[in-house]
Every structure is written in structure tokens, then in C-alpha cells.
Amino acid sequence: MGRYILNRLVVSLITAWVLVTIVFFLVRLLPGDPFTSEKITPEIKQNMMRYYGFDKPLHIQYIRYISNLLKGDLGYSLRYQNRTVNEVIRQAFPYSADLGIRAVIFASIVGITLGIIAALNRNKSLDYISMFIAIVGISVPSFVIGPLLQYVFSIKLKLLPVAQWKGFAYTIMPTFALSLGSIALMARLMRASMLDVVNQDYIKTAKSKGLSPTQIVWKHQIRNAILPVVTVLGPVTATLLTGTFVVEQIFAIPGLGKFYIIGIQNLDYSMVLGMTVFYGLFLIAANFIVDIIYGIIDPRIRIAGK
């Protein structure tokens, strides 16, 4: 286990380093060299100089950039004199994380349940209905389902608040809009995994021992079928977290995604890149944790990973 964790840790660190290095060189390719534009006030220029050290040779700049990041410093805004990426993240990320965690939990529960229902009723109408819901879920983007929900439940039926983030009722539609695609993905995966497990020898053994169908399904089939589904939690988290950009915009949630879009619209490149690095590192860390969890619950993976 120790070796497995170390292996995953090294891979994650290399990935993080590659991402950070790519971003460092991309900053130097930015269109129109934003750092020397006339619109930039001397204060901001000073911020940029302090952060990137543009007057120094490239390798010094690189070392400075990496050491800034190691200190947890993600950079300055190009538009606002005293706004740092860290401040924006501290202020806005809790909202995004709240929405994201709700969506991950909701998507896992509903997606896995839907997959189980489909697999247990294979080639019956419940299977077709579940899989139809799943394929529609994959095909309808969150920026379509979000406004559609607002239109039906807020404007026409007046059941739920249209937008903002002030309590449980406000979280229902954004969570659903954000997680629909992931529900669909997990349902399809869970169904395939369940059908795969049914043909395994240990299910035959359980049957020949005379266990009841309920016991077989709960204790043997579902428990084993859930394992591969855990692996997609990493990518699902990534999809949901980047998905918040759009959903926060639609539902006027003051999360990081909203600042991300404002940054893009203001051409605030250093802000956008700082936030992108943050997202990237966050998701690499999330993937690492999912890998470790997977290694703990499925011993076969640790052995294969050596």
C-alpha cells in the first residue's frame, strides 16, 4: 500500500509540475503582451513585476513563479489594483465548493441507483426508461437544462426561487442542472458494471450456496459493481467543478465560476490563469485522493499498480 500511495503521489506531483510549467510559458505567449499595455496603471505594473519579475532572466522568473506558487500565491489581477487571485478564491470558492459537493453527492446517489434499477430489470421497460433518461442527460447541456428549469419551476409554476444562493430552496435547481450529465454517466457505468459482475464465478457460488436473490444482489453484486464506478469520481468532480462556471452564471451564484467569466470578459488574463492553475491543482489533488480510496477498497488495484 505504501508503495502504491508513493507511486500515485509522484505521478500527481509530476502532473502538477507539468501543468504549472505549461501555464508559465503560456503567460509569455499571451496575445498583445498585456503586461506592457498602456491601460495598465503603474501600481498594477509594479504588482506584475513583483510577482513575475519580468526584468529578470527567464530561469530566474521561472524559479520565482514556482516559489510563489509553493507559498500558495497565485498572482494578481491585471484590472484591479489590489485584487489578488487568492482573495477572490477565499471569497468565492466556498460557494462553488458547496454547489460542487452537493452535485457530486446527488449525482452519485441518483446515478448509481438508476444504474442498479436498469441492470436488475435488464431488457425490460424500467431498463429502457432508465437508459433513456441517461442518454438524454448526457445530451442536454447544463446551460440548456438550467434555464429550462428556471422557466418551468420559477417563472411558470412559481415553486422555486429563480436565482441566487440563500438557502436550501435556492440550491435545488442549480444542483440538479449541474449534476444531470454526471448522473447519466454514472448510471450507464453502474449498469454495465452490474451486468459484468452477474457473470462472475462468485455470484454462481453464492447462488449454489442457496442465498436468497436479495442477499446476492445486495451483498455480492452491488458491492462489487460499485468499485469501477468509484474511478470516475475523479473525472466527474472535474466535470462538475468546471460545470459550475456556467451554472453559477445562470443562477447568479456568487461563486468562483462567476469571477472566472468576469475575468475572461475583462481580458484579465493573469486572473484567469491564476484561477486555472488553482482549478488544475485542485483537481489533480482530487484525482490523487480518488486513486488512494480506490486502492484501499480494491486490493487488486494496488497489486496491479506495482
Next chain:
Amino acid sequence: MMQNNAGEISQELFTHVGKNIEQMEAIARPSITYWQDAWRRLKQNKVAMMGLIIIILYTFMAIVGPYMTPYDYRTTNPSEINQPPSAKHWFGTDTLGRDLWARTWMGARVSLMIGFVAAFLNAVIGVLVGGISGYFGGKVDMVIMRVVDILYAIPYMIIVILMMVVLGQGIMPLIVALVVGGWLGMARLVRGQILQLKEQEFVLAAKVLGASHARIIFRHLIPNTLGVILVNLTMSVPGAIFSEAFLSFIGLGVVPPQSSWGQLAAYGAQSFRVYPYQLFIPAFFISTTMLSLNLLGDGLRDALDPRLRS
């Protein structure tokens, strides 16, 4: 019958059928190729065929649609803003008075083109890299796959957004960004396939006959994985269309007066509380296109997967 002893079966009971060499060699049924067989199976899958027909229909409308109305997709008209769909403007007009029928089908051109071109380029690069990596194995494979693994660990949307920030907006930057982020999956898939195939006898036969590496890869190995590649390609088109729409929605995609479905949806979302049709029309086309392609991809997988054959 069983109790009869051998003596009661006389020689006369047997007649010689004879061997007709020509009849033996004759093929009872017309032989069909892998692709004909796949097409036959696909045709029986009504849901997948409906998806295919919808895609063909939308592609056709993307070509002729803008010419079916006298209005240009760029021309603004301050006296006819936010008109609901009518006999004059079939899909209504937007907040600047531009005809939405023309904009929707011009947007279809951009969205479909980006989707298909990006998915196709992803496949080409993925097949090249994956093919070379899988075929040569050893150090080449190790180096390529380590690079692919590490890039693969960086979330797709993060790569695409980074590329868009650096390249600027527009159709070409979009395609480049989607390809930079998108070929990795295909490379891994093709490599896995090639690793399985390269040990088989027909590859050995080709080697013995003196075929070059390039010939073995492109004439023997890749054609045998084409089914898997095609299914993956079909499945990655809706992904590319979605990414284009997502990026246009957050302001990193296609710039006006150019139009795309994602961008129309983005502008529609701003005014849909008063003018719902401005969002629902592009939303309908994005969703049905992605649904059709996903259904078609599912159907293709069922039609091409030999493991499902009995």
C-alpha cells in the same frame, strides 16, 4: 431400429451421392464484408437510424438554411428587435434585430464543422501516436505513454480554456484548443488495440513477406481497429460540439457577428425570461444533435462490436 443387426442393412440401401467439385466450391450465400454486415445491423436499429437521419437533415439545413430566407445573419435591424417567430422571421429576431433563422443555420455550420473537424483531427493524431506507440513498444512506447498519461491527468476543460486564453477567440483557435486537449483518449484506445493485434499471425505473415513498419501499421493494424476508432469518433463529436457551446457560453468561443449554437444559447440565456424562444431554439438544436450522435454512436458500437455476435 437400434435392434437391427448389421446383416439386415444391405449394400443396396446405399446410393453413391458423388462429389461435385464445382458445387462444393460454390458459395451458398453472397459473402458480405465486415462493413456491409455492420451496415445491415445498423439499418435494423431504428433509434440509431433516426439519429443518423437527424444529423444528415441538420447538415443539409446548415448548407441551404441560410439561403432560404432573404435576411442575412449579420444584418441588424433596430425596428424589428426581439420579434417572436412569425411568417416573416421563422425563428424570430434577436436583441439586435438579426434574423434568427439565418443565425441558427449559420450557427449550425460553425457548430457542426467544429464538432466534426475537431473530432476527426483528434482521431488522426490519436491513431498516429497510439499506433506508433503500440506497434514499436519498448522505450518509444514508454516515453510516449508517460507523456500521454501526464497530459491526460490534467482536466480536459482546463487545457482547452488555457489554450483559448492564449490563442484568442474564433473558430480556428477553438479547433486547435479542442484538438490539443482531445487526442489523448484516442491515442490510449488505439495503443491498447494495437498491442493486442500485433501479436497475431497476419502481422507475422506481413513481416515475413517483408512489409515495412509503415505498411504494417497503416495497411494491417489500423484497418483492423477501424471499428473501434469509428465508434469513438462518433462519440467524440457531441463532446466537441458541447465544448464549443460551453466555451462560447462563458465568452471564450465564437465572436459575433459570427454565430454558433453555443453563442446563440449564451445570448438567449440573458433574455430568455422575456423572450424564451431566443434560448429554446438553439438549445433544442444543440440537445437533439448531441442526442442523435450519442444514439448513433451506441448503435454503431452494437453493430461493429464482434463480441456481441453469436
